[in-house]
Amino acid sequence: MDSVFALRYDGGVIIAADQANARSILVYQNNLDKIIPLSSHTMMGMSGPNSDLVNFSDFIRANVKLYELMNNGATLTTDAQANFVRGTLATALRKGPYQVNLLLGGFDVADKKAGLYYMDYMASMHPVNFGVQGYASNFCLSIFDRDWKEGLTQEEGVKIVEKCINELQTRFLVAQPNFIIKVVDEKGVRTLSFGEDPADV
Helix, strand or coil: CCCEEEEEECCEEEEEEECCEEECCEEEECCCCCEEEEECCEEEEEECCHHHHHHHHHHHHHHHHHHHHHCCCCCCCHHHHHHHHHHHHHHHHCCCCCCCEEEEEEEECCCCEEEEEEECCCCCEEECCEEEECCCHHHHHHHHHHHCCCCCCHHHHHHHHHHHHHHHHHHCCCCCCCEEEEEEECCEEEEEECCCCCCCC
């Protein structure tokens, strides 16, 4: 029942995710952070079982850091990280698949360009201007389709994301009271807002 959605704007990417950690009829916590920073300028919004979410994100983040350590601090571009993630999902698909769907966004400082990639557990990958994972797609894709345009500012992007959150909290059967919103731009990855503090465990 995870809701993760994102959009690319002129100069960065915004990713939002609900903060519920739930399984079956139980909610375990309402302050889970499902948006994982991979490097200083990339992040990954994930949906799926919490075990796979944690295992997969830790594995990807560790390998991105290992690349930096082995190459004198050189960082992978957003596109290169997305292809590495897709390759990892494809390899696991034939062994022990990760049940994760994700949106990977980043900002390449050298090119001054933002990128957003949609990936699912079957290892398909598409560069997109906006994307939604989970049941939220039934509510949010029409909002993105109507309101997204080339050249959006960060403020306009945040307003679109807030529209999606309001629509989910109004219309969606499942209660999702808390959402976390993160942005990545030339200044790096940072948190814009959250419902409950993820650090408060």
